[in-house]
Amino acid sequence: MRISRLAMSSAIAVVGxxxxxxxxxxxxxxxxxxxTDGGLGLQRSVTPVMDSIxxxxxxxxxxxxxxxxxxxxxxxAVILVKFRAKANPNPSKxxxxxxxxxxxTLVPVIILVVLVIPSMKLLYYQDVIPEAGLVVKVTGNTWxxxxxxxDHENVDPYISSIVDISNEEKFGLSHAQIIxxxxxxxxxxxxxxxxxxxxxxDAPLVVxxxxxxxxxxxxxxxxxxxxxxxxxxxxxxxxxxxNETWFKVHAGEEGTYYGQCSEICGVNHSFMPIEVMVVSKxxxxxxxxxxxxxxxxxxxxxxxxxxxxxAAAK
Amino acid sequence: MSDAYGDHKPKFFTRWxxxxxxxxxxxxxxxxxxxxxxxxxxxxxxxxxxLMEPGMQYFASPHKFSxxxxxxxxxxxxxxxxxxxxGGFGNWFVPLMIGAPDMAFPRMNNLSFWLLxxxxxxxxxxxxxxxxxxxxxFAGGWVMYPPLSTSGHPGPAFDFVIIGxxxxxxxxxFGAINFITTIFNMRAPGMTMHxxxxxxxxxxxxxxxxxxxxxxxxxxxxMLFTDRNAGTGFFDPAMGGDPVMxxxxxxxxxxxxxxxxxxxxxxxxSHIVSTFSRKPIFGYLGMAYAMVAIGVVGFVVWxxxxxxxxxxxxxKAYFMAATMIIAVPTGxxxxxxxxxxxGGSIRMTIPMMWAQAFIFMFVIxxxxxxxxxxxxxxxxxxxxxxxxxxFHYVLALGAxxxxxxxxxxWFGKMxxxxxxxxxxxxxxxxxxxGVNLIFxxxxxxxLQGMPRRYVDYPAEFAFxxxxxxxxxxxxxxxxxxxxxxxxxxxxxxxxxxxxxxxxEANTLEWTLSSPPPFHQFSxxxxxx
Numbered sequence: 001m002r003i004s005r006l007a008m009s010s011a012i013a014v015v016g017x018x019x020x021x022x023x024x025x026x027x028x029x030x031x032x033x034x035x036t037d038g039g040l041g042l043q044r045s046v047t048p049v050m051d052s053i054x055x056x057x058x059x060x061x062x063x064x065x066x067x068x069x070x071x072x073x074x075x076x077a078v079i080l081v082k083f084r085a086k087a088n089p090n091p092s093k094x095x096x097x098x099x100x101x102x103x104x105t106l107v108p109v110i111i112l113v114v115l116v117i118p119s120m121k122l123l124y125y126q127d128v129i130p131e132a133g134l135v136v137k138v139t140g141n142t143w144x145x146x147x148x149x150x151d152h153e154n155v156d157p158y159i160s161s162i163v164d165i166s167n168e169e170k171f172g173l174s175h176a177q178i179i180x181x182x183x184x185x186x187x188x189x190x191x192x193x194x195x196x197x198x199x200x201x202d203a204p205l206v207v208x209x210x211x212x213x214x215x216x217x218x219x220x221x222x223x224x225x226x227x228x229x230x231x232x233x234x235x236x237x238x239x240x241x242x243n244e245t246w247f248k249v250h251a252g253e254e255g256t257y258y259g260q261c262s263e264i265c266g267v268n269h270s271f272m273p274i275e276v277m278v279v280s281k282x283x284x285x286x287x288x289x290x291x292x293x294x295x296x297x298x299x300x301x302x303x304x305x306x307x308x309x310x311a312a313a314k
Numbered sequence: 315m316s317d318a319y320g321d322h323k324p325k326f327f328t329r330w331x332x333x334x335x336x337x338x339x340x341x342x343x344x345x346x347x348x349x350x351x352x353x354x355x356x357x358x359x360x361x362x363x364x365l366m367e368p369g370m371q372y373f374a375s376p377h378k379f380s381x382x383x384x385x386x387x388x389x390x391x392x393x394x395x396x397x398x399x400x401g402g403f404g405n406w407f408v409p410l411m412i413g414a415p416d417m418a419f420p421r422m423n424n425l426s427f428w429l430l431x432x433x434x435x436x437x438x439x440x441x442x443x444x445x446x447x448x449x450x451x452f453a454g455g456w457v458m459y460p461p462l463s464t465s466g467h468p469g470p471a472f473d474f475v476i477i478g479x480x481x482x483x484x485x486x487x488f489g490a491i492n493f494i495t496t497i498f499n500m501r502a503p504g505m506t507m508h509x510x511x512x513x514x515x516x517x518x519x520x521x522x523x524x525x526x527x528x529x530x531x532x533x534x535x536x537m538l539f540t541d542r543n544a545g546t547g548f549f550d551p552a553m554g555g556d557p558v559m560x561x562x563x564x565x566x567x568x569x570x571x572x573x574x575x576x577x578x579x580x581x582x583x584s585h586i587v588s589t590f591s592r593k594p595i596f597g598y599l600g601m602a603y604a605m606v607a608i609g610v611v612g613f614v615v616w617x618x619x620x621x622x623x624x625x626x627x628x629x630k631a632y633f634m635a636a637t638m639i640i641a642v643p644t645g646x647x648x649x650x651x652x653x654x655x656x657g658g659s660i661r662m663t664i665p666m667m668w669a670q671a672f673i674f675m676f677v678i679x680x681x682x683x684x685x686x687x688x689x690x691x692x693x694x695x696x697x698x699x700x701x702x703x704x705f706h707y708v709l710a711l712g713a714x715x716x717x718x719x720x721x722x723x724w725f726g727k728m729x730x731x732x733x734x735x736x737x738x739x740x741x742x743x744x745x746x747x748g749v750n751l752i753f754x755x756x757x758x759x760x761l762q763g764m765p766r767r768y769v770d771y772p773a774e775f776a777f778x779x780x781x782x783x784x785x786x787x788x789x790x791x792x793x794x795x796x797x798x799x800x801x802x803x804x805x806x807x808x809x810x811x812x813x814x815x816x817x818e819a820n821t822l823e824w825t826l827s828s829p830p831p832f833h834q835f836s837x838x839x840x841x842x
Contacts, residue, residue: 035762035774042694042761053694057761061691065681072677075652076670083591085659091592092657101597104649105642112638115688120631122690127627171374175773178369198772222462223557225622225697229763234693236623238558239461240551243624262622262697262765264455266466267377267448270768 033230034196034258043229046253046278049246050232052122060118064111126232129246132214134207140217140224140237140261143268147205150216155292160203162271163190199258204275206292208284210251217243222266228259228276236263249278323832334420336405337830339427341728343401344721346430350393353438355793357386362752362786365779370770377446379769380453385441387456388475391575392482393434395709398717399578400489400524401427404517406728408493410823410830411511413502413839418495422488429485436478444469455767457564460549460557464541473542476535483528483535490524493517502822504841508602511821512595515602516581519609523570523577526613531567534560558623565616573612575709577605579716580647583669585821586723587651590666591658592818597650604643604650611640621692630689637687644680648673663815664738668719671746672712679707682757700760706753718745718796726810729803730829737799744792751785 035043041062045054082088139146141159148157163182164170170178175197183191190202207213217226219237227234231247249257259274279287287294323329333339361382364372373379405423409416417423441451445467452472454462463472497518501510538560540546547553549560580601588595595601615637621630651673660666682704686692695701718741726732755778764775771779813824826834 035764035772037774038777039762039774040758043763050694053691056688057685057691057694061685061688065685068681069677072648072652073674076674079652079655080660080662080670083655083658083660085592085661088657088659091659093593094657095594095596095598095654097596097653100649100653101600101646105646108642108645112641112684115684116635116638119634119688119690122688123631123634124627126690126693127630167370167376168374171370173369175368196772196774198770222466223459227697227763227765229694232693234622234696238623240556241558241624259763260765260768264380264459264462264767266462267375267380267446267453269380270376270770 033255034199035229045230045232046249046257047231047233047247048250049122049126050230052125053232056118056122061115064115126245129214129244130212130248132246133211135214135216136205136207137216137218138205138226138237140219140222140226140265140272142221142266143261143272145201145205145226145272145274147203149288149292152288155288158203158292160201160205160275161190162198162273163192163195163200163202164198164271167268195256196258198271199260199273199275201273201275204256204277206277206279206284206287207249208281209249209254209278211281211284212246212248214244214246217245223263224265224272225262226259226274227262228257228274230257231259231276234259234262254278254280332424333427334416334424335832336409336417336420336423337728337832339423340402340404340406342427343397343405343430344403344728346427346434347394347398347402347717350389350397350434352793354386354389354394355790357382357389359786359790361386362783364769365771366783367780368771368773368776373769375449376769377449377453378451380455380767381441381445381449381451383767384453384455385437385451388437388479389434390710391456391571392479393430393437395575395713395717396482396486397430399575399582399713399720400486400493400517400520401430403513403582403717403720403724404489404493404520404578407724407821407823408514408517409496409500410826410834411514411821412497412500412505413822413835413841414496414500415833415835415838417492418500419492423492426485426489426492429481429488433478433481433485436474436481440471440474440478443471443474445471457561457568458535458538459564460538460541460560463538464549473539476539480532480535483532486524487528490521490528493521494525497521502835502838502841508599509841510602511581512584512598512601512605513578513581515605516578519605520574520577523574523609523612527567527570527574530563534563534567537563558620561620561623562617565619566613568619569616570609570612572705572709573608575713576716577609579672579713580605582716582720582723583651583672584654585819586665586669586719587654587673589723589815589819590661590663590669591655592661592816593654593658595650596653596656597646600646601650604646607643608640611636611643615640618687618689618692621689622696634687634689638684641680641684648677648680664733664735664742665719665723667739667742668715668722671742672715672719675707675711675715675750679704679709679712682707694763695760697766698760699756699764699766702766703753703756703760706749706756711749711753718742723815724823725800725803726814727823727828727830730810731803731806732808732810732814733799733803734806737795737802741792741795741799744788744795748785748787748789748792751788752782753785755779755781755785 042054042057045051135151137148137150144159144161146157146159149155165181179192179197185191192200217235217237219239224237225234226237233245233247235243235245255278257276261269261272445451446453452467452475497514537548541548547555549555549557584595615633617633618637722738759775759778764771810828812827813819
């Protein structure tokens with residue numbers, strides 16, 4: 001079965017190379033917002049928490065994983081070649097080596113301790129919420145999100161639903177066909193207008209840039225999870241319980257960011273996206289002053305693909 | 315070995331329906347497991363076909379897709395992996411390896427098995443009766459979180475699931491009692507605990523995990539049942555209950571459950587690696603107690619499945635640290651297998667190929683496990699395809715590869731026939747390539763943020779989903795070759811010798827004929 005052994009080693013080598021590729025790619029995350037087709041690593045970070053997550057993931061845990069896997073891989077390949085029956089007809093009878101056993105117990109312990117330290121720092125940084133400049137309340141429904149600004153009574157709470165057609169209508173259609181159908185609607189109905197299908201909603205959450213935003217998350221019925229990948233947040237929306245998390249988008253990173261419900265919540269679990277519009281502080285003041293509407297001069301912003309979009313009326 | 319009873323076999327119906335013989339019951343379990351695997355595999359294959367392209371092509375209703383996903387999980391765990399590694403290999407080889415004539419409670423053994431088809435019928439039936447408001451069947455994920463599993467699924471489908479899982483749970487509890495009693499009391503003279511083969515160790519630890527964790531599952535299922543049907547509010551916040559409490563109870567069972575599936579697999583791999591390296595297993599005691607350690611620590615790490623429920627930060631810190639500790643005994647196992655091979659005289663037989671692939675892929679699943687154990691990093695990958703990839707690397711590619719390793723290792727011993735090496739090799743390679751194509755790209759999808767249990771996804775996730783679905787097709791062809799080589803072996807009937815692997819296969823089952831006599835060890839073997 002020599003061919004088997006060779007094939008085995010090379011197959012393992014291919015998978016190993018893939019792992020290496022993955023680590024290289026995550027270490028140099030692209031400048032694009034949102035996921036990238038064929039992308040390998042985390043989405044681009046725009047908050048301090050996500051900065052930490054990205055740094056530890058890209059420069060610490062992924063390289064460590066790749067090194068460990070490659071180490072085992074090389075060791076296996078060496079063993080399979082060096083100690084094949086033909087090359088080594090008489091097996092040794094060694095079945096103990098105390099030094100070796102202590103070493104392979106202690107070395108992983110040391111690696112883990114070194115890994116636990118930045119993980120603990122990240123955990124407490126993420127979980128202890130700094131003084132907030134804005135509080136928003138997010139409530140999960142089946143199957144949409146309700147956004148409220150408890151400190152700004154002039155802004156009425158509003159529902160944010162996906163821009164989509166019904167499940168019956170879209171069965172068998174490609175995304176391009178679905179998008180065409182949506183955009184053929186009259187202008188007073190929610191349309192995509194170049195925004196990404198399945199991410200875009202009819203009323204985004206609006207928050208200011210460079211401000212600590214505290215998010216209170218709960219649910220009216222099933223459990224949902226409020227998640228925005230580029231912010232490094234994901235927190236369950238649980239009925240009868242208010243969870244909290246926070247984010248602070250870096251100055252200069254105004255734009256629209258997306259997330260998706262991340263806890264199975266029933267039939268339309270796949271269809272309750274989270275759209276967050278991050279605007280300048282001036283724009284946000286304007287939005288608040290206008291009871292949750294942008295006045296005309298502020299009504300456009302850049303979308304995920306860089307195209308200019310008109311702020312969706314809520 | 316033959317005596318008055320030696321080869322007296324009952325007639326067909328008496329033999330297979332009323333069986334009290336551990337080998338026959340083991341065979342029933344294995345056949346049942348293949349059946350469960352084929353149904354569960356069909357469900358996942360349909361999911362992969364749906365996800366091949368963005369849009370909804372095969373499932374008119376997202377409810378049905380989620381139902382397939384939920385049932386896939388439950389079937390693969392309770393009706394494929396557990397029946398194979400515990401019921402199948404455990405029943406067949408634990409008594410043989412420890413030199414016992416049969417299991418301690420043969421009739422309870424029969425009950426253990428026959429509860430499973432009842433359970434499976436309940437689960438299958440659930441798929442065809444009203445579940446949620448938008449379709450038949452239960453579609454709340456295998457984790458069954460309320461309120462989705464209570465107020466979210468008013469129809470009877472989930473009651474069928476509860477009853478089925480209770481039956482499967484009792485089956486496993488009876489099995490666990492049987493194994494513990496057998497292993498503690500029925501070892502042949504001279505077979506001390508510290509001489510016991512590692513498969514028996516794995517099954518012993520697993521049995522304790524089953525015995526301690528399944529009652530918790532049973533209790534939480536009954537609470538769900540009464541919440542649904544009797545007006546209690548254990549998990550309903552409007553009645554003072556707490557949905558998160560269910561998650562704690564569920565994962566108190568759910569986490570040991572993953573070790574339940576993989577510890578017997580560790581035992582199988584140890585025997586195969588030792589046999590085909592022609593060396594005794596390296597660090598035997600370390601291997602045995604690593605399994606015990608994994609079992610013990612496995613009970614105190616459950617909430618790492620719940621890092622996003624809004625737990626206290628100190629609690630998260632504890633569960634993160636405790637979880638990472640598991641990497642240590644697991645590392646001991648991996649390195650001991652490699653050390654067993656080091657200096658050996660390695661034969662790359664079919665079971666050895668499965669075992670090597672198991673070790674390698676278990677390492678991949680292991681390191682991603684450490685990644686997710688870091689609670690802060692978990693925020694990014696929780697409930698994404700990264701976790702799907704992780705647990706399939708340790709279970710679908712780990713436990714299942716160990717099952718194929720064991721099956722190809724003992725097939726001749728169990729059936730008395732040798733299989734065609736080339737057909738079996740094709741099965742291996744298609745499976746190895748196929749499952750890696752399915753699951754490796756899912757790491758990328760997960761890092762990119764694709765949530766799991768989605769029937770349709772944004773176009774940005776299209777490429778790796780396509781690769782993954784192509785992998786599913788390759789795997790399907792592999793499954794066909796699996797069935798082919800079994801069929802071929804039974805048609806051609808090449809007789810297997812007593813010990814067709816050679817002298818290094820030195821556990822007690824190799825001292826018997828292939829297949830072993832209907833009743834073995836009427837004179838107990840003495841272990842030196």
